[in-house]
Amino acid sequence: xxxxxxxxxxxxxxxxxxxxxxxxxxxxxxxxxxxxxxxxxxxxxxxxxxxxxxxxxxxxxxxxxxxxxxxxxxxxxxxxxxxxxxxxxxxxxxxxxxxxxxxxxxxxxxxxxxxxxxxxxxxxxxxxxxxxxxxxxxxxxxxxxxxxxxxxxxxxxxxxxxxxxxxxxxxxxxxxxxxxxxxxxxxxxxxxxxxxxxxxxxxxxxxxxxxxxxxxxxxxxxxxxxxxxxxxxxxxxxxxxxxxxxxxxxxxxxxxxxxxxxxxxxxxxxxxxxxxxxxxxxxxxxxxxxxxxxxxxxxxxxxxxxxxxxxxxxxxxxxxxxxxxxx
Numbered sequence: 001x002x003x004x005x006x007x008x009x010x011x012x013x014x015x016x017x018x019x020x021x022x023x024x025x026x027x028x029x030x031x032x033x034x035x036x037x038x039x040x041x042x043x044x045x046x047x048x049x050x051x052x053x054x055x056x057x058x059x060x061x062x063x064x065x066x067x068x069x070x071x072x073x074x075x076x077x078x079x080x081x082x083x084x085x086x087x088x089x090x091x092x093x094x095x096x097x098x099x100x101x102x103x104x105x106x107x108x109x110x111x112x113x114x115x116x117x118x119x120x121x122x123x124x125x126x127x128x129x130x131x132x133x134x135x136x137x138x139x140x141x142x143x144x145x146x147x148x149x150x151x152x153x154x155x156x157x158x159x160x161x162x163x164x165x166x167x168x169x170x171x172x173x174x175x176x177x178x179x180x181x182x183x184x185x186x187x188x189x190x191x192x193x194x195x196x197x198x199x200x201x202x203x204x205x206x207x208x209x210x211x212x213x214x215x216x217x218x219x220x221x222x223x224x225x226x227x228x229x230x231x232x233x234x235x236x237x238x239x240x241x242x243x244x245x246x247x248x249x250x251x252x253x254x255x256x257x258x259x260x261x262x263x264x265x266x267x268x269x270x271x272x273x274x275x276x277x278x279x280x281x282x283x284x285x286x287x288x289x290x291x292x293x294x295x296x297x298x299x300x301x302x303x304x305x306x307x308x309x310x311x312x313x314x315x316x317x318x319x320x321x322x323x324x325x326x327x
Contacts, residue, residue, distance in 0.1 A: 027283050028086075028325040029290050030071055031299060032059035033316025039073070039089065040315040042290070044283050044324065047301055047311050053089045056082045061103040061146075062321040065128065066110030071323070072128065074101040074115070081115060083128070086325065096133050097124050102144055103187075107170065108152040116143040116157060123157050125173060135173050139166045147188030147197060154212065158185035158199060165199050165208075167215060177215045181208045187279075189238040196262065198247060200235035207235050207249055209265060219265040221249075228254050237279040241304065242286055248302070250277040250291060257291060257300075259307050271309055273300035281322040292319040 026045035033040060033052075037059065041051040056075025059082075063072050070092060071084045081095040081104065098117030101124075105114050112134065115124045123137040123146075140159025143166075147156040155168040158181075165188055167177040182204025189198045196218065197210040207221040223233045234252030240262065241247075249258040256270040257277060274293025282289050282304070289302040292315075299319060301311040 027285075027327070029281070029283075029299070030062060030064075030086075030323050030325075031292060031315050031319045032062050032073060032321040033318060034058055034060060034294070034320040035317035038316045039071070039084070040319070041089070042299065042313055042315075044288060044290075044301075047313060049313060049315060051089065052316060055084065055091075056080075060320045061101070061116075062323045063104055063106050063113075064323050064325060066106065066108075068326045070128075072104065072106070072113065073321075074104055076100050076102060076118075081113070081126070093131060095126050095128060095131055097126070098122050098136070103146045105146040105148045105155070107148065108150070112170070114146055114148070114155055114157075116146050118142050118144065118160075121159070123155070123168070137168060137173050137175070139168075139175065140164050140178075145186055145188040145199070147190055147199075149190050149194055149212065150192055151194065156188040156190075156197060156199075158188050160184045160186070160202075163201075163204075165197070165210065167212075179208075179210055179215050179217070181217075182206045182220075186236045187238050189240060191240050191244045191262065192242060193244055196244075198238045198240070198249075200238055200249060202234045202236055202252065205230065205233050205235065207238070207260075221260065221265050221267070223249075223251060223254075223258055223267060225251075225254055225256055225270055228256070237277070237291070239280045239282055239289060241282075246307075248280060248289055250280055252276055252278065253295075255293075257289075257302065269307060271302060271307065273302070273309055274298045274312060278320060279322050281324050283324050284326055290322055290324065292322050294318045294320065 029042040057077035061074040083092040099119040140162025142160035145158030182201035184203035237250035275295035
């Protein structure tokens with residue numbers, strides 16, 4: 001047995017070396033490709049697509065289960081929500097929804113899923129474990145945006161045609177306030193402190209910042225980009241850094257992401273990205289922000305600290321939604 005002992009330190013050293021060279025920030029990003037009916041997977045360490053699979057018809061909104069095991073995707077033309085295994089990308093089951101589901105959000109409890117159904121003016125609440133509908137909540141015309149407060153007490157749904165942000169109590173599932181914003185609101189996003197709710201208005205070209213405590217509009221942010229026509233500036237996706245200091249706003253056909261100081265509501269800069277930038281998502285370490293660019297069929301990787309685009313990654317046709325694995 002003694003002749004094997006000298007090998008042990010080498011083996012241990014090799015194991016330690018392997019442990020340390022394994023990248024700690026290699027998260028997987030999942031992109032829904034609306035026109036290809038597919039899902040692309042990006043390794044955020046390699047910054048390249050490692051797999052693409054076919055899924056349901058017209059996939060758009062996407063979230064991940066709290067434990068990171070499931071991908072939950074609105075397949076709009078199938079009029080349902082499909083669940084896939086995040087590691088194998090195999091189909092698990094379908095969840096009920098109303099017609100044309102578009103965006104969705106998961107409650108912090110990890111069980112209740114809230115789905116915006118564009119064609120029937122309802123938010124459907126589903127238990128993802130039992131696959132049963134808990135209730136349906138009437139909202140405005142063409143519901144889309146789904147913003148969940150970090151404490152899980154309030155859901156905000158935006159209605160594109162009614163031009164309102166609807167505040168919903170997640171205990172009673174009743175709407176307790178409605179705030180009028182500019183034309184065609186798309187995304188609602190709380191900051192971590194729950195002192196601000198940001199709502200983008202695509203056609204209005206603005207972002208309204210609302211105080212969730214009294215539902216009053218604190219500020220309305222406008223955008224001006226040299227050389228870009230005003231009608232091309234169409235705010236959609238919103239993401240706020242974990243320290244609540246900086247907000248990023250996707251500006252659609254303007255092909256820019258606005259960088260905004262959340263204390264002054266001033267635009268600090270515009271980052272040039274792909275064409276018709278739509279949705280965005282941070283890696284869990286907030287190192288990168290990934291944007292889906294529908295008209296150029298790619299994903300732009302933004303270095304968050306330096307606030308600059310560092311790479312474009314080709315995916316399927318009309319990338320729409322994006323989510324990144326928690327580990």
